Amino acid sequence: MPDSTLHEPVLDWYDEHARDLPWRRPEASPWSVLVSELMLQQTPVVRVLPVHAAWLERWPTPAALAAEPVGEAVRAWGRLGYPRRALRLHAAAVAITERHDGLVPDDHGALLALPGVGDYTAAAVASFAFGRRHVVLDTNVRRVLGRVVGGAEHPRPSVTKAEREEAALLVPDDDATAATWAVAVMELGALVCTAAGPRCEECPVADQCAWRAAGYPAYDGPARRAQAWDGTDRQCRGRLMAVLRDADGPVRRSALDAAWGPEAQRLRCLAALVADGLLVHVAEDVYALP
DNA sequence: CACACGTGGTC
DNA sequence: TGACCAAGTGT
Numbered sequence: 029m030p031d032s033t034l035h036e037p038v039l040d041w042y043d044e045h046a047r048d049l050p051w052r053r054p055e056a057s058p059w060s061v062l063v064s065e066l067m068l069q070q071t072p073v074v075r076v077l078p079v080h081a082a083w084l085e086r087w088p089t090p091a092a093l094a095a096e097p098v099g100e101a102v103r104a105w106g107r108l109g110y111p112r113r114a115l116r117l118h119a120a121a122v123a124i125t126e127r128h129d130g131l132v133p134d135d136h137g138a139l140l141a142l143p144g145v146g147d148y149t150a151a152a153v154a155s156f157a158f159g160r161r162h163v164v165l166d167t168n169v170r171r172v173l174g175r176v177v178g179g180a181e182h183p184r185p186s187v188t189k190a191e192r193e194e195a196a197l198l199v200p201d202d203d204a205t206a207a208t209w210a211v212a213v214m215e216l217g218a219l220v221c222t223a224a225g226p227r228c229e230e231c232p233v234a235d236q237c238a239w240r241a242a243g244y245p246a247y248d249g250p251a252r253r254a255q256a257w258d259g260t261d262r263q264c265r266g267r268l269m270a271v272l273r274d275a276d277g278p279v280r281r282s283a284l285d286a287a288w289g290p291e292a293q294r295l296r297c298l299a300a301l302v303a304d305g306l307l308v309h310v311a312e313d314v315y316a317l318p
Numbered sequence: 319c320a321c322a323c324g325t326g327g328t329c
Numbered sequence: 330t331g332a333c334c335a336a337g338t339g340t
Contacts, residue, residue, distance in 0.1 A: 065336065065337095068337095069336065069338075070323090070336085070337060072325095072336095073336080074335095107325060108325075109326085110323055110324050110338090111324075112324095113324095144338070145338085146338045147337090148336075148338090149338085152336070164336090166336050186319075186320090214336065223335090255322095257324090257325095260322095260323095261323085263324080266324050
């Protein structure tokens with residue numbers, strides 16, 4: 029049976045402190061929610077806000093996006109990062125247009141079949157856009173439950189079966205409350221129970237928190253390796269893509285050569301970007317967005 | 319299952 | 330100042 033001593037304070041806190049985000053408004057379409065979820069993968073809300081607004085303005089429906097070349101999506105993605113998500117969102121729009129009459133599906137399985145939609149995003153869209161009862165397990169929820177229930181500072185690198193079962197037990201019985209619970213726990217993790225410097229004085233369940241009760245023991249799991257950046261292929265790819273985004277049309281190899289020094293790596297990344305579908309090799313020494 | 323995949327802000 | 334972090338997915 030779901031734990032009402034946890035539900036009530038969290039739901040009350042959410043009612044009072046929830047941010048007014050465009051994709052949470054009553055008039056937000058399922059498409060708006062889906063777009064927001066793809067953009068929010070590994071990306072902070074503040075950076076998503078303007079891109080999401082422009083995207084929905086330009087492409088109010090999946091069909092509108094599906095009708096455009098995928099390169100337009102890549103360009104509109106701007107500097108959100110992980111531009112393959114733009115590819116996937118465009119591909120999802122095509123799939124929705126072709127297989128679902130242009131309507132974002134409300135079924136978890138159908139959502140999961142869309143490009144760029146994994147277990148988390150499928151549950152999130154079904155829950156937030158359609159009010160369905162699902163286990164919505166993102167990094168925020170994992171951290172909050174891991175602390176309050178599990179007594180650990182940070183979740184493990186990957187989701188465990190026990191963790192998923194624990195989260196499932198806490199989901200309220202009815203659809204509407206379950207959907208609010210999901211977004212409320214996420215919001216608590218985003219605003220109060222943050223990864224670094226949690227504001228426990230503001231937490232509605234601080235008095236029930238196992239981590240707090242244990243005296244805030246430090247993380248003792250396997251080391252979480254920091255992501256390298258300088259000199260990596262990712263940095264190189266980013267530089268290359270920036271050249272294409274900032275250009276009006278196709279660019280010459282010389283422009284790309286100037287964007288990244290080490291030639292072998294530059295050529296390797298260029299080939300990988302073409303293989304990924306983020307760039308097309310339109311002519312000898314000429315590249316363009318797809 | 320570990321790793322690749324962008325970007326920029328924060329403490 | 331640099332390490333860590335932000336609503337994960339695909340392979």
